[in-house]
Amino acid sequence: MPDPLPAGDPADAATPDGAPTPRRYRTPDLDAPQYAIPAYAAPEPGDAAPGSPTAAPEGAYPVPGGRDSRPKALAIVALVLAGAGVLLLFVRVGLGSGAGLLAPLLLLAAFVLSLVALLSRNQGGKGFGAGALVTSVLGGLVSVVVVVSVLGPCGTSSGDDVVPNAGDGYDDDAIPGVAAPGTDGQPDPGAQFPTPQRPTVTETAFGHDFGDIWWYVVVVDNPNADYVFDAFLDAQAYAEDGTVIGSSTAIATLLSGQTAVVGSFTIEGEELIDTIEVTAPEASQATLSPADETGSFTVDGLAGTPDPGGTSTRTPPGTATGTVSGRFADDQRYVAVTVVARAIDGRIVRAATAYVDEVPGDGTPVPFEAWFAEFPADVTLQASAHR
Known part of the structure; x- marks a missing residue:
């Protein structure tokens, strides 16, 4: 109870008719020490009722020193995917397995999930998420290097179907399939070979088949005993006035000596072919294939x-x-x-x-x-x- 006003206070004066007046009380001073809330009566962090001013909002970070009860599954999944992606990269590089092509997809999924785990207040396992993020980023950089090394600067696969040029080194210069029986198509260590020469077109002929179809044949001479060509032979057909009225491309592997290749033109209308011109491959397109191994x-x-x-x-x-x-x-x-x-x-x-x-x-x-x-x-x- 608050203390009554002290005696002698003007508020205690009797009323004119002599009846006693009700006692008045002071307003309590809540800042006084005797009104401080004892330490033992302070509410615990978890005792506040939901929705009260002292209750922690749902999904907020836990009280320092407390246990994080938020789910960690997303961060763990991201870390597992990142690790699997890096593992498949090593499989691709070491064994050349096609399964390695899944690595970029796994790394991308790990990157996205790790960001969600790190940025969401409702997700725990921030350490797992950070590890997944770092692993997926590093794995992505490695995958870019692998793709560039496999496809080459021009985006052409460097697998078994690629035909390297003569100047690229002897180890990879054999065209697959042209090796002679009992050989690998590769030169012996220390062997010396002359500079390759450009093939020449020695003969052409053409004629009308039927309708709009014209045939042509080109004879190409490969003067190199130790070089072959996977060649694109581009042909142009000219009218009598010199205008181009048709074009065609024939493909052939030119072994040493003469090779005849047939192609066709489609000439619409009444135009007649007067001459044709065929372009042979450049010398730089030669591929080393020693004569005794071809x-x-x-x-x-x-x-x-x-x-x-x-x-x-x-x-x-x-x-x-x-x-x-x-x-x-x-x-x-x-x-x-x-x-x-x-x-x-x-x-x-x-x-x-x-x-x-x-x-x-x-x-x-x-x-x-x-x-x-x-x-x-x-x-x-x-x-x-x-x-």
């Missing part, structure tokens, strides 16, 4: 017969038949056999190509048949094979 194709039994059922008695259609064999360390797939028909004066008057799905590398002959839209009389047939 395989070869052989065509035997070449013969041609006109089709007696043809509608034209002057130049009926016909076929050229024979066999093709190869001497290589590996079987050769999708082999093209080019057959040219030469007139008595030596000019190429027709050309055709037969395709063989597979030629065994052990020399087993495989039959082929090349069809001619026109088969001139009194011609001499020649054939060569290439990939």
Whole structure:
């Protein structure tokens, strides 16, 4: 109870009629020491009722020194994904396994989850999240280096199907599949080789097949005994006035010596081809393949017969038949056999190509048949094979 006003206070004076007046009380001084809340009566941090001014908001960080009860699963999952991504990177680099291609995806998922775990107030395991973030970032940097080294500066895969140039070093310079039996297609240590020379186009010919289709053939001579070319032969067809009316590209692996390659133009309208021009590969595109370690194709039994059922008695259609064999360390797939028909004066008057799905590398002959839209009389047939 608050103390009553002391005696003598004007407030204790009697009323005029002599009746006693109610006692008045002082307003308590709450700042006085006797009104301080004892220490034992202070509420504990966890005793405040939800919604009261002293209650901690839901999801807030725990009281210092207390136990973090927030879920840690997200941070742990992020750390596991980051570790798995780094592990798959090592698998990719060390073993070349295709599973390593999943590494960037795992690292990206780990990066996103680690950020959520670190930035969300409702998530615990900040240490796991920080570890996942660092691991995923470092793994991502490593994956970029791996991708660049695998694809190369021009974005071309450096796997078994790549054909390095002659100047890139001997270790990786063999075109897959052209090695002779019992060899690896690689030069012996310390072997010296001449500078490669550019192939030359020695002969071209063309003619009209049917409709808008024109055929052409190009004979390319590779003068190098120790170099081969995976070549793109770009051809241009010109009208009589010199304008370009058609273009085409033929692809062939040029072994040493002469190789005949057939292609076609599509010329719409009434335009007629007057000349064609074919570009041979540059010398810098040569690939080292020593002569004593390079395989070869052989065509035997070449013969041609006109089709007696043809509608034209002057130049009926016909076929050229024979066999093709190869001497290589590996079987050769999708082999093209080019057959040219030469007139008595030596000019190429027709050309055709037969395709063989597979030629065994052990020399087993495989039959082929090349069809001619026109088969001139009194011609001499020649054939060569290439990939």
